[in-house]
Amino acid sequence: MTEDTPQTLIDRLDDLLETERSALLAGDLETIASLLARKEALIDALNRMQPNDRGALEKLHEKVTRNQALLDGALQGIRRVAARMAAMRRIRRSLETYDQSGRRQVIEGEVVHKVEKRA
Template sequence: MNHEDAQTLINRLDDLLEQERAALLAGDLEAIATLLENKERLIDALNALTEAERPEMGAVEAKVLRNQALLDGALQGIRHVAARMAALRRVRRGLETYDAKGTKTTIEGEADFSVEKRA
């Protein structure tokens, strides 16, 4: 592969990383999943290049790290939402309290499946 072809791969990956960043910032998980296959294919093609064929990739590597940090943040947010929803399900089933003597009492919950929205 010549240098121009390798640079074309870098440019395509750079464009794709910008699309991925926009999708991450917008919370568009479907777009992220769609871009993943193309991203993997481009990275595999770049990894197949020899050191002599590989152009400077510093800017692209920085974008990969930036997007990884955004993706980690998105995953952390999803985990927090899942934990909060699990806590709400536990409270909905019942509430456990302790009296002055330390005896545990369970108050059975009602099956109300509505969520209150607040501004």
């Protein structure tokens, strides 16, 4: 097995970050998760070598920052969907109204879905 040079690690990490970006834009969460271990290993290897190519490292940093912003946006979207689904479940279980004096009232109830067969 050949030993990695700082430049080969930088190139491999650059390719991986582009793959991660594509997966983030496509919403491919499985691919994103599968890339994490490889990305961490490449970053650890680069940290051990302490490469001197400052320009290449700055470009990698920009890509990592860009991907982190995309990932944060994806996570925010997932949280919003989860909150919306929870609100929809809550709405199905009860109805919230206000009485004449403005006090909130909750009318409990569960929607029963059943099919009736007729001959």
